[in-house]
Amino acid sequence: xxxxxxxxxxxxxPEGFTETPTHYCPGCTHGVAHRLIAEVLEEMGVIExxxxxxxxxCAVFAYNYFDTDFVEAPHGRAPAMAxxxxxxxxxxxxxxxxxxxxxxxxxxxxxxxxxxxGENLTVVFINNANYGMTGGQMAPTTLPGMKTTSSPNxxxxxxxxxxxxxxxxxxxLEGVGYCVRRSLHDPKNIRLxxxxxxxxxxxxxxxxxxxxxxxxxxxxxxxxxxxxxSLKFVEEHMVPAFPLGDYKVGAGVAQIKA
Amino acid sequence: xxxxxxEGNQAIAEAAVRAGLEAYFGYPIxxxxxxxxxxxxxxxxxxxxxxxxxxxxxxxxxxxxAACTGVRVMSTSSSPGVSLxxxxxxxxxxxxxxxxxxxxxxxxxGLGNIAPSQxxxxxxxxxxxxxxYQPIVLAPASVQEAVDLMTLSFDLAEKYRTICxxxxxxxxxxxxxxxxxxxxxxxxxxxxxxxxxxKADHERRILSSIYLDVHQEEKLNLRLLERWKQIQxxxxxxxxxxxxxxxxxxxxxxxxGRVALSAVRLAREEGIKVGLLRPITASPFPHRAIDQLAxxxxxxxxxxxxxxxxxxxxxxxVKGRAPVEFYGRMGGVVPFPYEILSEIHRIAAGPLSVEAxxxxxxxxxxxxx
Numbered sequence: 001x002x003x004x005x006x007x008x009x010x011x012x013x014p015e016g017f018t019e020t021p022t023h024y025c026p027g028c029t030h031g032v033a034h035r036l037i038a039e040v041l042e043e044m045g046v047i048e049x050x051x052x053x054x055x056x057x058c059a060v061f062a063y064n065y066f067d068t069d070f071v072e073a074p075h076g077r078a079p080a081m082a083x084x085x086x087x088x089x090x091x092x093x094x095x096x097x098x099x100x101x102x103x104x105x106x107x108x109x110x111x112x113x114x115x116x117x118g119e120n121l122t123v124v125f126i127n128n129a130n131y132g133m134t135g136g137q138m139a140p141t142t143l144p145g146m147k148t149t150s151s152p153n154x155x156x157x158x159x160x161x162x163x164x165x166x167x168x169x170x171x172x173l174e175g176v177g178y179c180v181r182r183s184l185h186d187p188k189n190i191r192l193x194x195x196x197x198x199x200x201x202x203x204x205x206x207x208x209x210x211x212x213x214x215x216x217x218x219x220x221x222x223x224x225x226x227x228x229x230s231l232k233f234v235e236e237h238m239v240p241a242f243p244l245g246d247y248k249v250g251a252g253v254a255q256i257k258a
Numbered sequence: 259x260x261x262x263x264x265e266g267n268q269a270i271a272e273a274a275v276r277a278g279l280e281a282y283f284g285y286p287i288x289x290x291x292x293x294x295x296x297x298x299x300x301x302x303x304x305x306x307x308x309x310x311x312x313x314x315x316x317x318x319x320x321x322x323x324a325a326c327t328g329v330r331v332m333s334t335s336s337s338p339g340v341s342l343x344x345x346x347x348x349x350x351x352x353x354x355x356x357x358x359x360x361x362x363x364x365x366x367x368g369l370g371n372i373a374p375s376q377x378x379x380x381x382x383x384x385x386x387x388x389x390x391y392q393p394i395v396l397a398p399a400s401v402q403e404a405v406d407l408m409t410l411s412f413d414l415a416e417k418y419r420t421i422c423x424x425x426x427x428x429x430x431x432x433x434x435x436x437x438x439x440x441x442x443x444x445x446x447x448x449x450x451x452x453x454x455x456x457k458a459d460h461e462r463r464i465l466s467s468i469y470l471d472v473h474q475e476e477k478l479n480l481r482l483l484e485r486w487k488q489i490q491x492x493x494x495x496x497x498x499x500x501x502x503x504x505x506x507x508x509x510x511x512x513x514x515g516r517v518a519l520s521a522v523r524l525a526r527e528e529g530i531k532v533g534l535l536r537p538i539t540a541s542p543f544p545h546r547a548i549d550q551l552a553x554x555x556x557x558x559x560x561x562x563x564x565x566x567x568x569x570x571x572x573x574x575x576v577k578g579r580a581p582v583e584f585y586g587r588m589g590g591v592v593p594f595p596y597e598i599l600s601e602i603h604r605i606a607a608g609p610l611s612v613e614a615x616x617x618x619x620x621x622x623x624x625x626x627x
Binding site for chain 1: 280281283307309311312313315316317319320321322323324325326327329331345346349353454455456457458462463464465466467468
């Protein structure tokens, strides 16, 4: 018996992936988030009609890993680029993959208005509480008191403000069909995250409006923690600050869910 | 077909529609807002894409996205808005995809005003966004010419996978003139081998402006430059007026060139042998045409509605072989023909020197005017 025998296969590369190894740091949850998206695209049979929009940030090379057509946006502008694509190709599946610096700081205007217009796009939003690619600076999602390279004494809310809860904020907009927060810190939550990503793409293909899944994620390198401690940090510190849940499930989307 | 009276901005919008514009993204700003307003009605009634974006940043990145799919796409704005678009333009240039932008220029810098200006020549012609790239820049002098250049803008953008920008001042955008509009072209989605539309019928495609490997980036830089050389060799456009026997030549683009033509006609009635060269492509600049004139005329006068931005390009072409003089109005002031005529009188009376500093001398004359 060989371990490569198909009947023994328990884990394989999803069709939504290329064979390119990712560049992400060991223990980072970007790889998990990527895999969930790739699995969902494969299961929905939409790989050939999907166009992804990569951000500026750690996921800038996302286009190397997904086996779909892809474009690479300027920092924060992915929702605007995705709008341009979706408006001329409404039968395609268009998604952006954005981090917290990209989406919640420099790209706040683009994300809010794409959501307000009810663009039929899916946004996967990675919240790891810092700017990963540039080496761990304070992000809009950095927790109060959290040390980063640009808040070396811990984020002081008096001078550096408070974290932004994106899922809650966008859920107030009429154009939003589906808006939830999930976490990637353990297998149970990863399974829930995948379900949410599936539902977000289903929201899009049914034309039910803007969909976003916010994913609490780790950044072991810049947090200066082991991967395991990073997962604990998400559970113990990020989940309380960014509660998991369904912030908006439109009437049409609720019917799919049932 | 009988000519119809159209406002410049609306005529540009309709000309773009007839050239096959499939998607428009814009943001309100005077003096170009009528383009946005016109297309907000016209595009949806044709089943084409229209979005009033949240900002010019949003608008240009929607253009960027739509351009990646290979459709004819455009945005329009005015000076402060175009400044905001420079980020997106640089990315579009780096991604080598076609896009069309119209800048209906107004007085600046800063918020400036909403009066006609040519103050964005340098921004349009000599860069604007970061990195090494050059867009094609067209400069119409009438509503009819703007209409005619609209179709050309899309053709050139697609032919060279580049940005084609049309710069006109607010007076052309908002004046009404009799024009002939082109016939309506059907939408033709071309099967570009680079367009991102989902990989159903082709190998998967990626459009990006990122080249982390320095040698790959340099290859892109060289490719863009090679393409620019082709554009310079093939796409220079300008109009000549009374140049055959001219001893003095005025050079001006857009409205400044048009007003200068009135002055040239008045001077010709007086027997002064003066002509006009009006660049239609501000970029690629008609260096060769000016180079040839420099060998045989007694002097040049550059007229602009800015502080002498194109003046530097003219001086590069003339290379000190003939005197170059300058007359400009700024801040939203449009020169009168008589003002330019008195400049013609001054130049014709001489003496002129190739050593003179044309901008300094002009500033002195302005101070005493």
